[in-house]
Amino acid sequence: DAGVIQSPRHEVTEMGQEVTLRCKPISGHNSLFWYRQTMMRGLELLIYFNNNVPIDDSGMPEDRFSAKMPNASFSTLKIQPSEPRDSAVYFCASSQGETQYFGPGTRLLVL
Amino acid sequence: EDQVTQSPEALRLQEGESSSLNCSYTVSGLRGLFWYRQDPGKGPEFLFTLYSAGEEKEKERLKATLTKKESFLHITAPKPEDSATYLCAVPDSNTGNQFYFGTGTSLTVIP
Numbered sequence: 553d554a555g556v557i558q559s560p561r562h563e564v565t566e567m568g569q570e571v572t573l574r575c576k577p578i579s580g581h582n583s584l585f586w587y588r589q590t591m592m593r594g595l596e597l598l599i600y601f602n603n604n605v606p607i608d609d610s611g612m613p614e615d616r617f618s619a620k621m622p623n624a625s626f627s628t629l630k631i632q633p634s635e636p637r638d639s640a641v642y643f644c645a646s647s648q649g650e651t652q653y654f655g656p657g658t659r660l661l662v663l
Numbered sequence: 664e665d666q667v668t669q670s671p672e673a674l675r676l677q678e679g680e681s682s683s684l685n686c687s688y689t690v691s692g693l694r695g696l697f698w699y700r701q702d703p704g705k706g707p708e709f710l711f712t713l714y715s716a717g718e719e720k721e722k723e724r725l726k727a728t729l730t731k732k733e734s735f736l737h738i739t740a741p742k743p744e745d746s747a748t749y750l751c752a753v754p755d756s757n758t759g760n761q762f763y764f765g766t767g768t769s770l771t772v773i774p
Contacts, residue, residue: 556706583760594766595707595750608761643706650695650754652762654706 554578556655558644564661570632573658576625577646585645585652586619586629595643601627634662665690665756669749669765676741676772684736684768686751694754696734698727701748701767710749741772 557576565571577584585600599609601621609619616635621627631638639662645652668687676682688696695714699707711720713729720727724745726737736749748767755761 585762595764597761600760602760608758645706650759651697651709651712653709654699656706657704659704 556644556646556653558642558655558658560658561656562659562661564663565634566663567635568633569662570630571634571638571660571662573629573631573642573644573660575627575629575644575655577627577644578648578653579625581646581648581653582624583647583652584621584627585647586627587643587645587654589641589643589657598629631660634660636662638662665753665763667751667753667763667765669751669768671768672766673769674771676738676770678742678772678774679740681737681739681741683738684749684770686734686736686765687732688734688751688753690753691756694756694759696729697752697754697762698734698736699750699752701750707750738770741770743772743774746770746772 559574583602586598587595589595598611599619600607604621619629641657641659643654643657645654666689670685695712697712698710700710701707711727716731718729724739728735748769750764750767752762752764
């Protein structure tokens with residue numbers, strides 16, 4: 553099993569640019585989660601999907617953030633426009649049942 | 664409100680020096696307590712799930728225990744390769760989907 557796949561692994565961009573993070577969950581998992589991790593705040597849930605439907609997006613910091621899951625094998629997290637305070641590691645996780653399995657993360661730096 | 668607190672924030676041990684990490688939780692209904700290991704530059708890796716007070720689970724030098732208010736991760740005779748950040752999490756009491764993570768304990772095992 554390939555596990556959760558995320559791309560890109562690293563992204564450096566300038567303030568104001570659009571950033572798109574991608575995730576492929578483990579095949580057969582019906583829930584997908586987007587997290588953000590920083591030194592100050594630890595792991596924070598941004599949004600999660602169940603059967604491709606967004607269930608709770610209360611963790612999305614502002615309207616600049618959006619997430620989609622067009623099918624069971626793909627999800628995107630978009631930041632437009634990006635700001636320096638968005639710099640963090642973004643993780644995608646998937647689950648079938650309660651245990652969540654995490655991808656390797658995307659390290660985002662907004663200059 | 665469901666929440667998780669971990670202590671200590673950081674722990675340095677000599678190789679072979681056993682110790683314990685603490686995870687205190689407050690939930691209205693426990694749906695399980697999850698332990699993860701996170702290595703630098705990687706996503707959290709699932710270790711254990713505990714569901715009821717008195718339950719114990721072991722994996723190599725790690726043993727997790729659970730009471731009604733807290734969980735301990737005991738590390739027996741640690742080795743340098745056990746160095747990592749250890750995270751605990753509880754699912755949301757109502758939905759079971761959203762995880763609340765602690766801020767983690769950073770463990771360093773010195774040869």
